[in-house]
Amino acid sequence: MTRTAPALDIDAILDDPDTRIIVCCGSGGVGKTTTAAALGLRAAERGRSVVVLTVDPARRLAQAMGLTELDNTPRRVHGVDGAGEAGGELHAMMLDMKRTFDEIIEAHADPERAQQILTNPFYQSLSSSFSGTQEYMAMEKLGQLRRSNEWDLIVVDTPPSRSALDFLDAPERLGRFLDGRLIRILTAPAKAGGRSAFKLLNAGFGMVAGILTKVIGAQVLRDIQMFVTALDAVFGGFRQRAEQTYRLLQAPGTAFVVVAAPERDAMREASYFVERLADERMPLAGLVVNRVHRPLAPSLSAARSSAAAEDLDARGEHELTAAVLRLHAGRMQLASREQRQQEHFTSAHPTVPIAQVPAMPEDVHDLAGLRQIGQLLAS
Amino acid sequence: MSQPTSSRGGSNGEARDTDWDGVRLHVVSGKGGTGKTTVAAALALALAAGGRKVLLVEVEGRQGIAQAFDLPPLPYEERKIAVAPGGGDVYALAVDPEEAMLEYLEMFYGIKRVGKALTRMGVVDFATTIAPGLRDVLVTGKTSEAVRRRDKLGRRVYDAVVMDAPPTGRISRFLNVTQEVAGLARVGPIKNHADLVRGVLASPETAVHFVTLLEEMPVQETLDGIEELRTTGLPVGGVFVNMVRPAGLPEGVLKAACQGRFDSAELALGLKAAGLTDGRADASAVAEALAREVCEHAQRTELEKRERVALEEADVPRYDLPLLPDGADLAGLYELADALRAQCVV
Numbered sequence: 001m002t003r004t005a006p007a008l009d010i011d012a013i014l015d016d017p018d019t020r021i022i023v024c025c026g027s028g029g030v031g032k033t034t035t036a037a038a039l040g041l042r043a044a045e046r047g048r049s050v051v052v053l054t055v056d057p058a059r060r061l062a063q064a065m066g067l068t069e070l071d072n073t074p075r076r077v078h079g080v081d082g083a084g085e086a087g088g089e090l091h092a093m094m095l096d097m098k099r100t101f102d103e104i105i106e107a108h109a110d111p112e113r114a115q116q117i118l119t120n121p122f123y124q125s126l127s128s129s130f131s132g133t134q135e136y137m138a139m140e141k142l143g144q145l146r147r148s149n150e151w152d153l154i155v156v157d158t159p160p161s162r163s164a165l166d167f168l169d170a171p172e173r174l175g176r177f178l179d180g181r182l183i184r185i186l187t188a189p190a191k192a193g194g195r196s197a198f199k200l201l202n203a204g205f206g207m208v209a210g211i212l213t214k215v216i217g218a219q220v221l222r223d224i225q226m227f228v229t230a231l232d233a234v235f236g237g238f239r240q241r242a243e244q245t246y247r248l249l250q251a252p253g254t255a256f257v258v259v260a261a262p263e264r265d266a267m268r269e270a271s272y273f274v275e276r277l278a279d280e281r282m283p284l285a286g287l288v289v290n291r292v293h294r295p296l297a298p299s300l301s302a303a304r305s306s307a308a309a310e311d312l313d314a315r316g317e318h319e320l321t322a323a324v325l326r327l328h329a330g331r332m333q334l335a336s337r338e339q340r341q342q343e344h345f346t347s348a349h350p351t352v353p354i355a356q357v358p359a360m361p362e363d364v365h366d367l368a369g370l371r372q373i374g375q376l377l378a379s
Numbered sequence: 380m381s382q383p384t385s386s387r388g389g390s391n392g393e394a395r396d397t398d399w400d401g402v403r404l405h406v407v408s409g410k411g412g413t414g415k416t417t418v419a420a421a422l423a424l425a426l427a428a429g430g431r432k433v434l435l436v437e438v439e440g441r442q443g444i445a446q447a448f449d450l451p452p453l454p455y456e457e458r459k460i461a462v463a464p465g466g467g468d469v470y471a472l473a474v475d476p477e478e479a480m481l482e483y484l485e486m487f488y489g490i491k492r493v494g495k496a497l498t499r500m501g502v503v504d505f506a507t508t509i510a511p512g513l514r515d516v517l518v519t520g521k522t523s524e525a526v527r528r529r530d531k532l533g534r535r536v537y538d539a540v541v542m543d544a545p546p547t548g549r550i551s552r553f554l555n556v557t558q559e560v561a562g563l564a565r566v567g568p569i570k571n572h573a574d575l576v577r578g579v580l581a582s583p584e585t586a587v588h589f590v591t592l593l594e595e596m597p598v599q600e601t602l603d604g605i606e607e608l609r610t611t612g613l614p615v616g617g618v619f620v621n622m623v624r625p626a627g628l629p630e631g632v633l634k635a636a637c638q639g640r641f642d643s644a645e646l647a648l649g650l651k652a653a654g655l656t657d658g659r660a661d662a663s664a665v666a667e668a669l670a671r672e673v674c675e676h677a678q679r680t681e682l683e684k685r686e687r688v689a690l691e692e693a694d695v696p697r698y699d700l701p702l703l704p705d706g707a708d709l710a711g712l713y714e715l716a717d718a719l720r721a722q723c724v725v
Binding site: 027028029030056058059060125211212214217219220261263264265266268295296297299300304305308309311312317318320321322323324325326327328330331333334337361362363 | 410411412413416443446484488497502512546548566567568569594595596597599624627628629632645646648649650652653654655665668669671672673675676678679682704705706707
């Protein structure tokens with residue numbers, strides 16, 4: 001008897017008015033965005049008012065939801081069934097991380113200081129390429145959407161990071177930087193009002209400052225100094241918001257859905273994810289396994305199928321049947337390999353509910369496709 | 380280097396004419412889930428075959444190489460991890476940006492024993508996680524150092540370096556280091572270092588390969604990635620089509636099945652002849668289920684054909700790597716390395 005995981009009851013989560021946020025996370029290429037969009041559509045068609053926040057959707061999926069540009073504005077998705085009578089509606093938006101960052105600065109600094117920050121070359125570079133900016137801004141946007149209270153359900157997919165967990169770490173990392181000693185080194189001269197950059201620093205600080213000057217050059221150092229000094233004024237706001245968003249994720253109204261494909265690496269990442277969410281006391285709803293291959297004639301085993309194909313080949317009969325049997329054997333093998341991957345996961349995490357979505361011949365291009373995925377998720 | 384063409388058939392002679400002669404840095408990118416790390420590992424094995432020395436570099440801290448070769452996590456240190464067919468060596472290195480930064484400071488500025496102070500003050504943390512682009516310059520810098528490195532006698536230490544690079548969506552930005560650090564340094568030492576690294580990455584000694592599956596999204600991302608790379612002036616390598624499944628059935632049968640015309644009656648007879656059924660009813664039920672499997676397979680094959688045509692648009696050499704029935708275990712890596720050699724990739 002193989003270990004079976006409890007089934008993930010998607011509709012129960014979507015229908016529960018207490019579910020306010022669903023976070024779809026997982027490694028790259030497992031269909032996170034599609035899952036998020038399908039969950040959003042299904043929830044809307046079951047009567048909820050939903051916004052889907054996507055970070056980097058594939059072009060055609062974005063088109064399926066009527067999104068054409070990164071404009072940071074939720075757009076109404078048309079063609080949602082049952083809207084009106086059940087009162088549900090679907091909005092979707094793509095994250096513009098630079099815009100989101102700019103808005104935080106504008107909201108937290110007085111106009112003069114905001115201008116100083118926004119025009120600083122270091123800030124401009126940071127806001128469009130900091131490897132964690134996307135993660136941080138996705139979480140920030142999530143917090144904003146939640147606080148606006150305009151939607152009763154927010155579905156978010158996480159950025160395709162080098163580590164699937166960067167989005168959890170980003171706020172803390174930024175906080176660590178902002179509270180760190182480096183900031184004090186960089187802001188010290190400005191606070192002291194001195195002209196000579198590092199006059200007032202002690203020997204250790206002086207050495208580090210010397211190295212910095214040597215390695216990055218005086219101009220860049222000045223840019224960074226100006227930036228962090230200006231930012232210093234809004235630090236409180238930043239950290240507070242990062243902590244708020246973090247607590248929001250831990251709240252009972254949040255449901256994390258880990259998305260994976262039935263392959264070794266993706267399932268390993270999913271395991272890691274589940275453990276990490278538990279460590280952080282984040283509420284896990286379950287695991288969605290996409291692209292599962294299901295044989296249509298499961299009673300005919302791979303071994304019997306291959307043996308029969310060999311037998312037919314040897315007799316020189318029914319060439320086509322032999323070819324079909326070999327095809328079936330391959331499919332059975334793939335299915336059992338995928339099954340094993342999931343069993344490994346379930347052995348380690350026996351209480352995590354799982355929903356499976358069978359592999360589709362084609363990618364999703366329209367709402368009908370998303371609707372179908374939603375049905376499969378819930379069945 | 381002559382214009383490479385793919386699928387010329389293998390030759391196992393000494394002086395093999397391969398597609399990427401002269402390339403010493405192979406950067407392997409690919410969308411998540413396409414098997415980029417597996418292909419990078421197989422490529423390293425193939426390059427090392429016949430007594431060469433190859434370094435396989437990982438830059439994202441995922442320990443993917445260790446997992447591919449079934450080893451404990453790799454330290455920031457070049458160590459031998461595999462022997463290639465015919466006696467070559469594959470070394471591996473998991474680049475850690477923090478260590479790379481300390482090493483860099485020591486190498487270029489002779490600043491020793493300040494690592495702890497820098498780490499304590501948050502400088503290393505800042506440089507490797509917050510400062511825009513610096514992390515990428517550090518890891519590409521470390522990789523290009525290995526490409527350029529010579530021993531005391533002036534010989535190259537590595538015949539080739541293979542980098543398991545970030546995914547397709549980020550690859551151009553990752554490699555376009557001068558642009559990346561532009562906000563941090565328009566002049567000065569970081570800029571100079573970035574220029575040096577860029578020199579290696581943009582040279583004919585480098586090729587950036589893409590791993591894809593014959594599916595819509597990975598193919599589209601591959602085409603976009605190639606386009607972006609060309610725009611930034613970085614050398615595009617080949618496309619590695621991974622997990623290729625044989626068609627398994629004659630063209631005509633597939634075509635008919637694709638339109639839902641597949642004769643399950645004949646299949647039922649075949650199943651009976653093979654002794655797979657007890658009664659007649661059972662035979663037709665199983666035959667019908669199998670017929671539906673055939674139709675799905677035919678649709679998929681048709682789709683794959685379309686994606687193949689789309690890939691031709693990029694006009695770069697393409698190589699097929701078979702789907703491994705048992706997954707990409709160690710034996711599978713050697714099998715893929717053989718497939719690469721047979722197609723004259725190396």
